Amino acid sequence: MKNKETVPEANTKSSSTKDVGAVVNAIQILRHLAHAEAPEGVAAIARATGISPSSAFNILRTLHNEQLASFDNETKTYQLGLGLSELAVSFIGRSYADLIQPELERLSLNHNILVALWQVTDDAHIRVVARAAPPIAHVNVALGTRLPELVGAAGRCIAGLRQLPADELRRRLSRVRWENPPSFEQFQADAAEALARGWSMDRDHLYRGVSMVASAVTDHDRQPRFVISAIGISAQHRQEELEGIGTNLHDTARFVGRALFPQGGGRKA
Template identity: 55%
Template structure:
């Protein structure tokens, strides 16, 4: 049964590395240098572990230590690691994740950019090794349509009357009624993914998840698009979980939140 499918258990993490990444992400989110105490409090890593990690990172040039203020900020050593990323677009950076999803799920995967005029524009995709739906690059859709649209609506957190007004202007092949759409939006807010089976286009199944910035504003979205006869409930749910997990990974990488830190691991 579909409800028995759960995401795969992640591999065991190395605590020291996880803590170091949390600390670097926190420093990257700040405009001013930070003390050990402030960094430890913000990341949930113990002060002694924070001190040891910062001292090690400073010795490697990854952070800079200000002797007079006893504070830390990002160091030039990080630029050595990022030099090959400079100049690459978001689509270039995310493409390997799209390729992985298409290969593992055997489904067309698409990266959408959320535009300022409340549309989504396709900026990258990866095709599976099976017959698949074609989506033209730069295709534009209203941002609230389909599976991705339910997730964007959840992120927007619009008043019901506003959402109803926007919903009424969307063209679907087989539109859901608004109450069903609203329930799907609430589920997307709780689960982080949504599914559209034949609603936007007859014979096409969609799964999607939104990527939001530090302020919760939707900036990108991932979707899986498949011919409905190639999918069943189990495969769609598996795709939804996988796309959600990838969207969360990309969200943490592109828009790190200083409060998204786990406890001190292994200390």
């Protein structure tokens, strides 16, 4: 894992863009309808989304015309339309790793750091199922790499979510090999902090000279299903920079979790 490789530099800068308000509002309305328990009228949708009734009406009418929302003329209410299946059909058959890959690429380019997606397995391990490498010298982690689930920054996130009794946590940690192991009390405190803020850091503990930041993707039961981690050479990344990466990883992990494991929200018959 500590092998380093150099790749040609590339221009990673992109021009700043400004969101289109009408598009943002349309997406907000679609997300609201996706979680609504029953079809809703314009006034209710406007209140829930904070969009003005006139704008909500125009957006909903357009979504209906494009079959992304359906309108019940009798009850004057809207719900998601069949046209959404046309957009979603390209996702069918694609793995979670394929769907998350663009987010890994974005994070890697924005922070010039290797970003890996770890799948949490049923036998208390994590396995790399996708990765994105930066255009600079970096730590290399191969696809298929498999480690005990409590290693490094990922392990702190998982431990926090597992809420293991102290004796069980101590037993599992005894199986993890560290170059510079933290004390049990420090790991336990780090796991609690990871649970509170949504991300964790390992700086020079699992491997000397390597820093890791991670955030877990959780399902609807708040159990870890994936972990997104950024792994870099410690000398290349300042502490405050790694903390910023942690915040961005957490934002991405929450977005991915909402997309892959939506919370409840089925419609009533």
